[in-house]
Amino acid sequence: MSTPATEPLIRVRGVSKHFGSFTAVDNIDLDIESGELFVLLGGSGCGKTTLLRMLAGFESASSGSITIDGADMAGVEPYARPVNMMFQSYALFPHMTVENNVAYGLKRDGVARAERRQRVDEMLAMVELDSFAKRKPHQLSGGQRQRVALARALVKRPKVLLLDEPLGALDKRLREQTQFELMQLQDKLGTTFVVVTHDQEEAMTLATRIAVMDEGRFVQVGSPAEIYETPCSRFVASFIGSANMIEGSVIEVNGETVVVEGEGGNNRFEVNHSEPVSVGDSVCLAIRPEKIDIALVTDQAATGSQNRLSGTIKELAYLGGTSILRVETEGGRVFEVTSPNRLRSVSGKHVFDWDDAVTMSFPASNAILLTS
Amino acid sequence: MIGKRSRFLTISLIFGFAFLYVPIVLLVIYSFNYSKLLPVWGGFSTRWYVELFNSPDVWSATILSLKIAAITATIATVFGTMAGYAIARFRKFRGRTLFTGMISAPLVMPEVITGLSLLLLFITLKQITGWPANRGMTTITIAHITFAMAFVTIIIQSRLTGSDMSLEEAAYDLGARPVRVLFDITLPLLTPGMMAGWLLAFTLSLDDLIIASFVSGPGSTTLPMLIYSRIRLGLKPDINALATVLIGIVAIGVLIAGLLLIRQQRQRLAMEAQDRQ
Amino acid sequence: MPETQLTTTQAGFVEKVFEWLQRNWAKLIIAIPFAWLLFFFLAPFFIVLKISVAELLIASPPFTNLLEWGDGILPSVSASIDNYAYLWQDPLYVRTYLNSLQIAAVCTAICLLIAYPMAYAIVRAPGNMKLILLLLIMLPFWSSFLLRVYAWMGLLADQGTINDLLLWIGLIDKPIRLLYTEFAVYVGIVYTYLPFMILPLYANIEKLDFSLNDAAADLGARPAATFFTVTLPLTWPGIVAGCLLVFIPATGEFVIPDLLGGGNVLMIGRVLSSEFNANHDWPVASAVAVVLLLVLVIPMMLYHRIQAREGAY
Numbered sequence: 001m002s003t004p005a006t007e008p009l010i011r012v013r014g015v016s017k018h019f020g021s022f023t024a025v026d027n028i029d030l031d032i033e034s035g036e037l038f039v040l041l042g043g044s045g046c047g048k049t050t051l052l053r054m055l056a057g058f059e060s061a062s063s064g065s066i067t068i069d070g071a072d073m074a075g076v077e078p079y080a081r082p083v084n085m086m087f088q089s090y091a092l093f094p095h096m097t098v099e100n101n102v103a104y105g106l107k108r109d110g111v112a113r114a115e116r117r118q119r120v121d122e123m124l125a126m127v128e129l130d131s132f133a134k135r136k137p138h139q140l141s142g143g144q145r146q147r148v149a150l151a152r153a154l155v156k157r158p159k160v161l162l163l164d165e166p167l168g169a170l171d172k173r174l175r176e177q178t179q180f181e182l183m184q185l186q187d188k189l190g191t192t193f194v195v196v197t198h199d200q201e202e203a204m205t206l207a208t209r210i211a212v213m214d215e216g217r218f219v220q221v222g223s224p225a226e227i228y229e230t231p232c233s234r235f236v237a238s239f240i241g242s243a244n245m246i247e248g249s250v251i252e253v254n255g256e257t258v259v260v261e262g263e264g265g266n267n268r269f270e271v272n273h274s275e276p277v278s279v280g281d282s283v284c285l286a287i288r289p290e291k292i293d294i295a296l297v298t299d300q301a302a303t304g305s306q307n308r309l310s311g312t313i314k315e316l317a318y319l320g321g322t323s324i325l326r327v328e329t330e331g332g333r334v335f336e337v338t339s340p341n342r343l344r345s346v347s348g349k350h351v352f353d354w355d356d357a358v359t360m361s362f363p364a365s366n367a368i369l370l371t372s
Numbered sequence: 373m374i375g376k377r378s379r380f381l382t383i384s385l386i387f388g389f390a391f392l393y394v395p396i397v398l399l400v401i402y403s404f405n406y407s408k409l410l411p412v413w414g415g416f417s418t419r420w421y422v423e424l425f426n427s428p429d430v431w432s433a434t435i436l437s438l439k440i441a442a443i444t445a446t447i448a449t450v451f452g453t454m455a456g457y458a459i460a461r462f463r464k465f466r467g468r469t470l471f472t473g474m475i476s477a478p479l480v481m482p483e484v485i486t487g488l489s490l491l492l493l494f495i496t497l498k499q500i501t502g503w504p505a506n507r508g509m510t511t512i513t514i515a516h517i518t519f520a521m522a523f524v525t526i527i528i529q530s531r532l533t534g535s536d537m538s539l540e541e542a543a544y545d546l547g548a549r550p551v552r553v554l555f556d557i558t559l560p561l562l563t564p565g566m567m568a569g570w571l572l573a574f575t576l577s578l579d580d581l582i583i584a585s586f587v588s589g590p591g592s593t594t595l596p597m598l599i600y601s602r603i604r605l606g607l608k609p610d611i612n613a614l615a616t617v618l619i620g621i622v623a624i625g626v627l628i629a630g631l632l633l634i635r636q637q638r639q640r641l642a643m644e645a646q647d648r649q
Numbered sequence: 650m651p652e653t654q655l656t657t658t659q660a661g662f663v664e665k666v667f668e669w670l671q672r673n674w675a676k677l678i679i680a681i682p683f684a685w686l687l688f689f690f691l692a693p694f695f696i697v698l699k700i701s702v703a704e705l706l707i708a709s710p711p712f713t714n715l716l717e718w719g720d721g722i723l724p725s726v727s728a729s730i731d732n733y734a735y736l737w738q739d740p741l742y743v744r745t746y747l748n749s750l751q752i753a754a755v756c757t758a759i760c761l762l763i764a765y766p767m768a769y770a771i772v773r774a775p776g777n778m779k780l781i782l783l784l785l786i787m788l789p790f791w792s793s794f795l796l797r798v799y800a801w802m803g804l805l806a807d808q809g810t811i812n813d814l815l816l817w818i819g820l821i822d823k824p825i826r827l828l829y830t831e832f833a834v835y836v837g838i839v840y841t842y843l844p845f846m847i848l849p850l851y852a853n854i855e856k857l858d859f860s861l862n863d864a865a866a867d868l869g870a871r872p873a874a875t876f877f878t879v880t881l882p883l884t885w886p887g888i889v890a891g892c893l894l895v896f897i898p899a900t901g902e903f904v905i906p907d908l909l910g911g912g913n914v915l916m917i918g919r920v921l922s923s924e925f926n927a928n929h930d931w932p933v934a935s936a937v938a939v940v941l942l943l944v945l946v947i948p949m950m951l952y953h954r955i956q957a958r959e960g961a962y
Contacts (some may be wrong), residue, residue, distance in 0.1 A: 058863055078866040091864035095882045104878070105868030156868065377872060381773065384766035385782070391763070392789055392843065395800035398810055402803060455682035465679055474686040476953045480894060482901020482945070484918045485938050488925060489693030492935070496696055518689040521682065526956075551674050579794050582903055596795050603799050603908065607806065615796040622792045630784045634777060 007070055009034040009192055010055065010160060015064030016216075017050050024050040026216035027064070032160075037186050037193045041203040042213035043239075048196045051213075052162050055194065056085045069159050079108070084158040088165045090149035092137040098124070098148050099133040105156040123155040126185070143174050150182075154191065163195045167202060179205045200240050204228070212236050230274075233372045234284050243286040243368075244335050250281045257306075257364050260285055267331055270306040271367040284370040289338040291366040294325065297357040305361035311335070313356045323350065327358055335360060396619060403612035420613035429598060430614065437578055437595040440509060444516040445574035449566055451517065452524025452573070457558070459525070460532035478522040487586030490515045494587060507589030515587045516577040523576060524569035531565040532558075575622075694942075701732055701935035732936035742937070745915040746944065752831070752916065753899040756838040757892050760846040763839070764891065768850035772857070783851070790844045798837055798908050805833050805909065829911030837905040842898070846891040853887025886955060893952040897945055917941055 008031035017025040025047040032038045040048040053059045054066060057078035066073045069082060084105070093101050102123055106116045124130045127147040137145055146166070153161055166182065167175045183206060186193050197203050203210050204224045211221045212235075220232045231237040238245065246269070252259035258277055260269050262285070269285055277283060297310065314334070315326035318341075325337045337360060339352065352358070403421075407414025424430060458465070459472055478486065494504055494511050504511055539561065543553045581596035588597065602608050670677070736742045771782045789797060804810045805827040812824040827833055857880065865875040881888075903918035910916070917937065925934035 056863075056867055058866075077871075078863070079869045079871055083867075085864075085867045087860050087864055089858075089860065091858065091860040093861060093864070093879060104865070104870075108865075108869035108871075108874060152868070378773070381766055381770035384763070385770040388763055388767040388843075389785060391840065392786075395797065395804055395840070396789065396792075398803060399796070399800040451682045451685060454678045455686075458679045458682070462675060462679065467683065470691075471679070471683055471686070472957055473953055474690050476956045477949060478690065479956075480897040480945075480949055480952055482898055482918060482941065484901050484903050484921050485697075485942060488921065488934065488938050489697045490689065492696045492700060492931075493689070493693040514689060518685070521685070525682075549671070551671060554674070575791050581795055596793070599793075599795055599799070600904070603795075603802065607799075607803055611796070611799060612803075615793070615799065618796065619792050623788065626784055626788050626791060630781065633780060637777070637780070 006033075008032060009036075009069055010194070011065075011067040012051075013065050013067075015051070015054065015061045015066060017047070017054060017059060018062045023216050025054070025061075028216075028218060030211065030218070030221075032192060032194065034159075034192055035190050037183070037195065037206055037208045039195045039197060039203040039207035039210045040213055041197060041200060041210050041240075043198060046213040047216040048198075048213050049164060052085075052164055052194065052196045055160070056083060056162050057081050082158055083160040083162055084153040084156050085162040085164065086149045086153045086166055088168060090137075090145050090169070092145060092148055092152070094137055097134050097136055098129060098140070101137070101148055102152045102155050105152065109156070119155055123151045127151045142170055143178065146170060146178065150185070154185075154189065158191065160192045160194060163193060165197055166195060168197070168199070175202070176205075182206065204240075212239060214239075229368075231286070231368065231370070234286070234370050237284075237286040237368060237370060241288060242336060243288055244292075246285040246287075246333070248283060248285065250277050250279050250283055253277065253279060258369065260369070262331075262333070264331055264333070267309070267329070267333070269367065270364045271369050272365045273369045275369070275371055277369070277371065281371065286368040286370055287335075287362055287366060289324070289336045290322075292335065292337045292360050292362045294327070294337045294339050294352075294358055294360050296352070297359055299359075305363045307364070307367070308359060308361045309335070310357065310359050313352055313354055313358060316352060316354055318350065323352065325352060325358075327360060399612055400616045400619065403609070403616040405609060405612075408609060420610045421617075424610050424613045424617070427610070429593070430595075433593050433595045433598040436509065436592060440513050440516060440594065441574045441577040443513050444520055444577040445570045447513075448517045448520035448524050448573040449570045452521040452569055453528050453559075453562065453566055455521065455525040456528025456532060457554075457562075460529045475522050475525050478519040479526070481519075483580070483582040484586075486519060487515070487583040490518070490583065491586045507587055508592035511587045511589070512584050512592065512594065515583050516573075516580060519583065520573035520576050523572050524566075527569045527572065528562060528565050531562060535561065697935045697938055700932055701939045702730075703732075703932050732932050733940070735933065736936055736940060741915075742920070745917050745920050746940070748915045749900050749902075749917040750944070752834060752838065752914075753896050753902075756835055756842065756899055757846075757896040759835070759839050760843055760895050761888065761892060764843060764846035764850055765888075768847050768854050771847075771851055772854045786844050786847050786851075794841060795904065797841060798905055801833070801837050801840065801909060802828060805836070828909065829913055831910065831914050833909035834906050834914045834916070837909040838899050838902060841905065842895040845894045849890040849894060850884065850887045853884045853890075857883055886958075890952065890955050893948050893955075897948050897952065900945060901941055 010030070010032040012028055012030040015025060015028050016023065028051065040051060042048045050059060054061050055068070055073075057073065057076060057080075060074075071082075073081065093104065096104065099120060102120045103116055106119060111119070120133075121130065124133055127150060129144060129147055129151065132140060132144060137148065140148065146169070150166075167178055170178060179202060182193075193206075195203075195206060197206075207224055209221065210224055210227050212219045212227065214235055220227055220236045227236060227240055231240060234245065237243045246260075246262045246267075248260045248262040248269075250258050251261045251268070256272055257270050258273050260271060260283060261267070262269065271285060293305065309329050311327040311329040313325050314328045317324040320341070322338050322340050325339060327335045327337055329335065341350070343351065345351075404416050404418065405413055406417035406419060455471070455475060459468075459475065462468075465471075490511075491507075494507060498504060540553050540557050543557045544550075548556060579596065580594075581600055584594045585597055585600075588594065593601075599611060599614065603611055767786075771779055771786070774782055802809075806812070807824045807826065807828065809828065811827060812821075815821045816824065861879050861883070862875055865879045866872075870878060901918045901921075902916060903922055906914045906916040906919050907922075910919075921934055921937045921941070924930050924937060
């Protein structure tokens with residue numbers, strides 16, 4: 001809104017959607033610029049799919065307006081919108097060949113046969129399925145089907161491509177590979193992508209911007225780094241990645257840092273703060289597991305960070321590249337800490353073991369102070 | 373657009389059901405008509421019901437039809453279950469194509485052909501072996517079993533192919549021999565299907581006119597044969613009364629079945645809700 | 650001593666029977682229904698075929714001479730084609746076959762047009778409602794077919810409900826003839842066979858993935874285009890099954906043309922029945938049946954193939 005000279009490609013203003021007494025989408029404002037890869041992230045029932053279906057035209061908004069490329073979408077049927085969608089289970093027409101699936105949208109638009117052929121061939125080559133053109137969907141693997149669905153939606157050169165859980169049906173390995181292919185494709189075509197997913201890792205990899213949704217509202221909108229490093233609420237901090245959360249209250253405010261007394265007493269933390277807080281406020285501290293330094297008590301090289309805690313390792317999971325440790329402090333609080341396995345261990349003996357006494361520390365700048 | 377489409381669907385549903393039910397409703401209404409001339413309304417009366425219940429040939433035809441239907445349904449269910457099991461579980465055996473062909477043919481076979489061919493079979497048999505000496509209840513029952521078992525087979529077969537084999541495999545795994553598995557696992561699982569098959573065979577037999585008229589002999593008149601001989605020449609008010617009684621019985625049966633189904637569904641939903649908590 | 654020996658052999662026999670059953674139960678399960686069908690379903694057709702190639706002369710009176718045909722089939726071969734030739738030469742039979750096929754085909758088409766939107770609407774109905782609607786479709790199916798046809802006699806008669814209604818509205822001033830016309834036969838067949846069309850269509854539309862409709866709309870297809878390019882091709886098996894389930898029995902229908910058409914409507918089922926019961930011409934009746942079966946064998950095999958494929962899933 002600060003730069004009215006460039007109208008955003010998608011503009012959503014005050015959109016709500018009610019199903020009976022249930023509110024699926026609650027008064028949402030959103031601008032998406034051309035060329036963005038925008039991800040709607042949230043758990044099931046948060047309203048992300050409903051919002052996507054309203055953009056596609058399958059649901060009409062109960063109130064508010066949706067503008068795409070300057071045109072008001074109210075009353076515009078799905079078949080007349082400048083957007084295309086890649087469906088969750090792909091919705092490939094089982095009775096048509098790959099080629100005819102991809103050509104379907106062009107036929108409906110009355111594109112001439114020669115041009116249609118050329119565009120279908122081009123598209124199939126782009127998703128590397130040119131040799132599968134004559135096959136039926138059920139003769140393809142999951143990954144190939146996903147690419148047909150993508151090709152079918154992109155061949156119409158939509159202004160916006162909507163993707164509903166685009167990688168949900170693929171297994172983990174294929175998903176990671178396809179994430180990058182999807183990004184490269186988006187980069188090459190410059191099409192605006194709006195992706196719906198419940199998978200935060202997928203959202204972090206793909207997105208230029210993420211909107212975290214909960215109960216029909218946007219909780220936070222920002223770049224992946226913003227959302228991870230400075231979550232604005234307890235919900236976002238715990239939904240994206242994992243975090244050790246400590247409820248407590250402010251007992252001292254000095255300059256850049258505040259001192260927080262954790263619940264249960266006898267543990268004080270000094271943390272940076274960006275929002276104004278005053279003594280007596282109840283707040284929450286969030287510390288990411290990988291942002292805590294951990295060392296054996298016997299190890300003298302431990303750092304001199306502001307916040308130090310000692311405890312014992314209660315659980316340990318060796319993941320190869322890293323290990324996840326659960327450390328119980330003397331006060332009975334359990335911290336999750338990730339520690340990179342930098343040294344190769346051949347004897348089966350790792351740096352840390354069950355019941356080791358350890359010291360944890362983190363600088364004031366590593367913790368996040370949450371007020372909401 | 374979506375509104376227009378669903379309105380079209382609703383209207384077609386209303387007209388479709390009106391088409392299906394208006395004749396039946398009128399039939400029922402006219403059964404309470406005093407007048408002997410059917411279309412003329414002569415006031416409310418139950419005289420045709422009284423006449424119906426006092427008619428001995430209606431009773432004897434009804435009893436014969438019920439007997440045939442009960443025997444037919446029972447034997448057709450046994451044979452149909454065997455055939456359905458064989459088709460669903462034995463992927464390959466000699467004559468499978470012929471077998472499945474003979475199962476699906478009676479579903480669509482014009483009844484005049486089935487009736488004629490069975491009659492000629494019975495006559496030939498009598499010429500060769502002297503049996504059946506008289507055509508009647510036995511021959512009608514045999515004919516009904518033959519076409520009703522095809523319907524039971526289809527029900528059983530679809531139940532078996534629809535369910536996975538893991539329960540049977542679990543029983544094998546726990547040490548049961550094939551015959552044990554059949555009696556301990558497969559048959560109990562098939563009970564609802566067999567009940568549905570029995571009911572279907574029962575109504576099919578009760579409803580059949582053409583095959584029965586071909587293969588019956590003098591003195592054995594089933595209920596449809598009796599109705600047919602009466603209505604061939606026009607409308608008969610006592611037939612309206614009979615129809616109302618039959619429709620009432622079926623409607624009550626279906627109503628009970630429907631209520632049971634809905635209750636089952638509710639219980640399942642309640643159970644799922646409990647799981648979620 | 651001999652007594653115990655006897656019991657042991659008896660026990661051994663019972664054991665052997667059990668053992669045999671244990672090993673051969675699968676064969677038994679196939680053999681019993683198979684044998685029944687071979688004997689009571691397949692064998693009769695061969696008898697019909699045999700009688701259709703016999704002569705009426707020998708066949709009258711038919712009871713006594715049946716066995717002679719069985720022994721002397723070769724001598725009667727020369728006369729065999731006569732009955733079929735008779736059917737072919739008599740324009741009445743040819744016309745009756747064609748008329749039956751035409752009536753069945755038209756009724757099938759009308760059934761499809763009524764049933765498709767109904768089946769679609771039932772699929773889209775919410776949970777409990779769907780169950781109730783399905784039961785309502787099946788209810789007439791469970792009640793007597795003959796009485797449902799009879800109900801139409803009351804509606805279509807000269808002093809029937811429809812004529813009364815039209816007179817009362819003033820659309821007509823004297824009753825129009827509805828009963829004992831071809832129109833009445835059409836109505837009766839459509840009415841009777843409608844559930845047979847709705848149920849397979851319902852089963853098929855039920856399986857339809859409605860996200861495909863969304864996908865088509867998203868790719869620019871208007872509702873009509875979506876229907877013809879996606880919904881219709883995908884529900885085609887249900888359409889074919891429903892049509893065959895109506896068309897085949899309707900072709901050989903006997904009760905409906907007899908009760909609603911009177912003597913005015915020629916359908917092959919009626920001709921067969923009257924040839925057999927009234928004229929006692931068994932060879933010709935058999936020939937009529939064989940030709941009817943030949944006419945219907947292709948649609949019946951088609952139906953069998955669909956049935957087998959559905960079962961394989």
